[in-house]
Amino acid sequence: MGKRITIDPITRIEGHLRIEVEVEGGKVKNAWSSAQMFRGIEMILKGRDPRDAPLFTQRSCGVCTYVHYLASVRAVEAAIGVKIPDNARIIRNLLHGAQFQHDHIVHFYHLHALDWVDIVSALKADPAKTAALSDNVSNAPWGGAAYFKQVQQRLQTFVDSGQLGPINNAYWGHSAYKLPPEANLMASAHYIEALRLQAKAARLHAIFGAKNPHLQSLVAGGVTSVRDLTPDRIAEFLHIWKVTQDFVKNVYVPDLLAVASFYKDWGGIGGTTNFLAWGDLPQSDKEPESLFLPRGLIMKRDLKGIKMADQEKVTEDVLRAWYEDGAAKHPFKGETKPQHGDYKPDDGKYSWSKAPRYEGEPCEVGPLARVLVAYAKGKEQFKTVVDSVLKQLDIPVTALFSTLGRTAARGIETLVIGNEMEGWIMELVENVKKGDTKTYQSWTMPDKGMGYGLNDVARGALGHWIEIENKKIKNYQYVVPSTWNLGPRCEKGKLSPVEEALIGTPIADPKRPIEVLRTVHSFDPCIACGVHVIDPDSNEVYKVRAT
Amino acid sequence: MEKEQKEFYERLEAKGVSRRGFMKYCTFLTATMGLSSSFVPKVADVFAAPKQRPPVVWLHLGECTGCSEALLRSSYPFPDDLVLETLSIEYHETLMAAAGHQAEENLQTAIKKYNGKFICVVEGAIATAHDGAYGKIGGQTFLEIAKDVCPKAAAVICLGTCSSYGGIQAAKPNPGGYKGVGDALGIKTVNIPGCPPNPVNFVGTVVNYLLLGKLPAIDGKGRPNFAYGKTIHDQCPRRSHFENDEFVTEFGSEEAAMGYCLYKVGCRGPETFNNCPVAKFNDGTSWPVEAGHPCIGCSEPNFWDTMTPFFEEM
Numbered sequence: 001m002g003k004r005i006t007i008d009p010i011t012r013i014e015g016h017l018r019i020e021v022e023v024e025g026g027k028v029k030n031a032w033s034s035a036q037m038f039r040g041i042e043m044i045l046k047g048r049d050p051r052d053a054p055l056f057t058q059r060s061c062g063v064c065t066y067v068h069y070l071a072s073v074r075a076v077e078a079a080i081g082v083k084i085p086d087n088a089r090i091i092r093n094l095l096h097g098a099q100f101q102h103d104h105i106v107h108f109y110h111l112h113a114l115d116w117v118d119i120v121s122a123l124k125a126d127p128a129k130t131a132a133l134s135d136n137v138s139n140a141p142w143g144g145a146a147y148f149k150q151v152q153q154r155l156q157t158f159v160d161s162g163q164l165g166p167i168n169n170a171y172w173g174h175s176a177y178k179l180p181p182e183a184n185l186m187a188s189a190h191y192i193e194a195l196r197l198q199a200k201a202a203r204l205h206a207i208f209g210a211k212n213p214h215l216q217s218l219v220a221g222g223v224t225s226v227r228d229l230t231p232d233r234i235a236e237f238l239h240i241w242k243v244t245q246d247f248v249k250n251v252y253v254p255d256l257l258a259v260a261s262f263y264k265d266w267g268g269i270g271g272t273t274n275f276l277a278w279g280d281l282p283q284s285d286k287e288p289e290s291l292f293l294p295r296g297l298i299m300k301r302d303l304k305g306i307k308m309a310d311q312e313k314v315t316e317d318v319l320r321a322w323y324e325d326g327a328a329k330h331p332f333k334g335e336t337k338p339q340h341g342d343y344k345p346d347d348g349k350y351s352w353s354k355a356p357r358y359e360g361e362p363c364e365v366g367p368l369a370r371v372l373v374a375y376a377k378g379k380e381q382f383k384t385v386v387d388s389v390l391k392q393l394d395i396p397v398t399a400l401f402s403t404l405g406r407t408a409a410r411g412i413e414t415l416v417i418g419n420e421m422e423g424w425i426m427e428l429v430e431n432v433k434k435g436d437t438k439t440y441q442s443w444t445m446p447d448k449g450m451g452y453g454l455n456d457v458a459r460g461a462l463g464h465w466i467e468i469e470n471k472k473i474k475n476y477q478y479v480v481p482s483t484w485n486l487g488p489r490c491e492k493g494k495l496s497p498v499e500e501a502l503i504g505t506p507i508a509d510p511k512r513p514i515e516v517l518r519t520v521h522s523f524d525p526c527i528a529c530g531v532h533v534i535d536p537d538s539n540e541v542y543k544v545r546a547t
Numbered sequence: 548m549e550k551e552q553k554e555f556y557e558r559l560e561a562k563g564v565s566r567r568g569f570m571k572y573c574t575f576l577t578a579t580m581g582l583s584s585s586f587v588p589k590v591a592d593v594f595a596a597p598k599q600r601p602p603v604v605w606l607h608l609g610e611c612t613g614c615s616e617a618l619l620r621s622s623y624p625f626p627d628d629l630v631l632e633t634l635s636i637e638y639h640e641t642l643m644a645a646a647g648h649q650a651e652e653n654l655q656t657a658i659k660k661y662n663g664k665f666i667c668v669v670e671g672a673i674a675t676a677h678d679g680a681y682g683k684i685g686g687q688t689f690l691e692i693a694k695d696v697c698p699k700a701a702a703v704i705c706l707g708t709c710s711s712y713g714g715i716q717a718a719k720p721n722p723g724g725y726k727g728v729g730d731a732l733g734i735k736t737v738n739i740p741g742c743p744p745n746p747v748n749f750v751g752t753v754v755n756y757l758l759l760g761k762l763p764a765i766d767g768k769g770r771p772n773f774a775y776g777k778t779i780h781d782q783c784p785r786r787s788h789f790e791n792d793e794f795v796t797e798f799g800s801e802e803a804a805m806g807y808c809l810y811k812v813g814c815r816g817p818e819t820f821n822n823c824p825v826a827k828f829n830d831g832t833s834w835p836v837e838a839g840h841p842c843i844g845c846s847e848p849n850f851w852d853t854m855t856p857f858f859e860e861m
Contacts (some may be wrong), residue, residue, distance in 0.1 A: 062613020440799025
């Protein structure tokens with residue numbers, strides 16, 4: 001038996017996650033992913049007004065803010081049977097696009113970069129050489145030796161203060177860091193620039209959504225921000241969208257490629273097998289046909305054999321999770337009761353997260369799944385960017401099945417989705433020009449109704465299911481990206497995607513397992529979202545209306 | 548000091564923030580905090596050149612990280628200024644580079660080294676059912692961590708409604724027995740409620756502490772008066788519509804398009820104490836009523852139970 005390493009807490013994520021690995025011969029031989037918190041928002045929703053569900057569920061996560069709000073309002077609309085006006089669809093897509101831009105930038109720079117970038121090494125960089133490097137690889141609006149000298153001085157002052165705060169006690173100087181000091185300084189400078197940029201980018205949400213995090217302008221039937229459909233508001237949106245997308249084009253993607261070029265071996269580490277995307281960003285009221293991010297399922301890495309994904313084939317399993325035992329069931333058939341217990345990774349229960357499976361198989365969800373599905377379907381906007389990235393990095397398409405591929409896919413889709421947003425803004429302008437400012441469709445609450453919404457959000461495939469009875473919530477469930485990616489084993493003993501991905505990872509120093517962080521962070525874990533409980537009382541399969 | 552200040556202003560200008568713009572912000576903050584204008588230069592000093600950055604230990608308990616995210620949206624000061632020059636963030640799970648036992652070591656080192664001197668910011672509620680089994684970090688329950696850390700702090704600031712009063716996970720039936728920090732530990736805390744709160748109210752509280760060496764005056768619910776002294780309703784730009792009986796009764800209506808009062812579609816502004824209409828969110832871009840959505844009362848204790856159903860008139 002190899003040596004066991006536990007990393008708890010996994011930092012630079014949302015929520016409380018514990019990862020344990022067994023290392024033998026310098027490689028990970030086995031892995032366990034454990035969610036460490038339970039809140040029970042679905043239990044809290046029971047008996048409440050269905051109109052309130054989106055406001056509640058949005059609080060699942062403040063990092064992936066907006067996405068549960070959107071998913072929930074879609075599920076409620078499906079259950080009550082209302083179609084939203086075109087302007088509401090466009091505004092929701094714009095807010096969703098802005099969330100992809102914001103979330104992925106923050107993930108790359110603030111949650112993931114320090115796994116690849118050694119800030120301490122940046123202190124040794126030559127500012128002039130850094131400026132030359134920066135000019136060579138990016139079109140960043142800042143640069144020059146003076147700029148990098150100033151950033152370096154600022155970091156030096158910080159280090160000299162002896163108050164190292166958030167950079168204290170990390171894995172600096174680890175042999176797995178491969179960037180030269182100049183690349184480390186460039187990336188550190190952009191870490192700071194991205195911190196400021198994201199504050200500005202979040203204003204996109206405030207324009208049509210009141211505030212960020214936790215927007216407040218969606219209601220079942222549409223959006224409330226009708227008074228923001230003015231030329232100055234739309235122009236404000238267009239301006240900040242452009243500033244943000246310029247950053248994506250000129251800084252984020254070039255940085256991603258520059259850093260990736262030093263870590264090409266990670267194109268062979270951290271891969272998984274199956275990929276699921278529900279798809280999102282509807283271009284009309286037709287689903288799934290009009291989804292800009294297509295729906296699809298890829299099993300055993302077979303891109304040519306891509307299939308349509310069907311929510312009826314999803315089950316959740318609790319054998320290894322802290323809930324009372326029961327067979328794996330479709331979300332509509334859930335029968336789950338929380339049962340806290342000891343942490344028993346080897347033969348018992350070890351996580352608050354459940355184990356979703358598609359036809360019994362674990363599936364990775366998220367940027368890589370979406371990019372693979374779009375690529376396999378020959379979606380032009382994605383194909384062009386994917387092929388260009390593979391060419392620039394000089395790696396084969398099979399290298400996408402990896403930690404490197406997952407991190408690259410996140411940048412690729414940010415670029416592609418961000419580029420599309422301009423067209424959506426113009427669609428909105430055209431509608432307003434025609435005098436169409438309708439953003440809401442009225443409706444009446446039925447006594448009974450059921451519905452679900454399938455979505456694809458920054459971290460992956462997300463489904464919300466609701467049942468209404470006596471105009472109240474009888475049952476509410478969601479199956480979220482981090483449950484798919486970071487759940488525990490299932491009754492068949494199949495590992496979750498992150499557990500599978502970790503196996504085979506080289507570990508240079510078991511006391512400083514930075515390699516584990518790289519793969520775990522590449523999934524962009526969100527544990528507050530991932531842990532929830534299904535209504536214990538419902539145990540029938542229902543026919544439901546999809547959005 | 549002078550040299551440091553000069554460098555500070557140079558840095559600001561490099562970021563496109565003029566000295567004048569910065570002073571304007573300090574004036575705004577000083578006014579928000581209800582201090583006299585003579586404090587403006589002192590407020591500027593707090594950001595410009597602290598001798599030793601005050602240590603902050605930031606705990607994430609039962610929460611969604613939305614409050615941390617809200618603070619990262621601050622642009623006066625920029626988040627990098629807060630982290631690199633204003634405060635010393637000793638422990639913050641979302642930001643820190645260290646992980647696992649090295650991260651926990653940072654926490655233990657900080658609370659020993661700065662015993663009685665650090666600011667403890669808490670984000671999230673504490674699970675108390677089943678001895679706190681519903682929430683753990685590094686094998687310790689939220690309850691154990693809070694009991695260990697909070698009493699050693701110079702001050703405990705609860706950021707957000709969850710740490711202040713329990714928040715969403717404490718809504719009925721509260722499966723995890725979640726409670727706010729003051730309630731769970733029986734200690735006095737300064738509460739900056741909101742879901743999430745406006746970062747300007749947190750910054751104002753911290754500046755008050757750094758400037759005057761004490762926390763701002765608070766009300767009976769632990770909230771700083773400078774931010775939570777008046778109702779939303781009393782500061783609402785749509786107030787005249789309320790007085791004139793001009794109400795929105797359905798979304799998507801003519802009245803909604805005209806910006807009438809949202810009272811009849813459930814606005815909780817009359818019973819919610821906060822400065823949203825004045826401070827607004829994300830650099831003053833908007834706030835819920837401006838976006839045509841009723842206030843949900845998100846900074847009031849137990850609002851998930853007392854203010855719901857949200858879309859019914861009070």
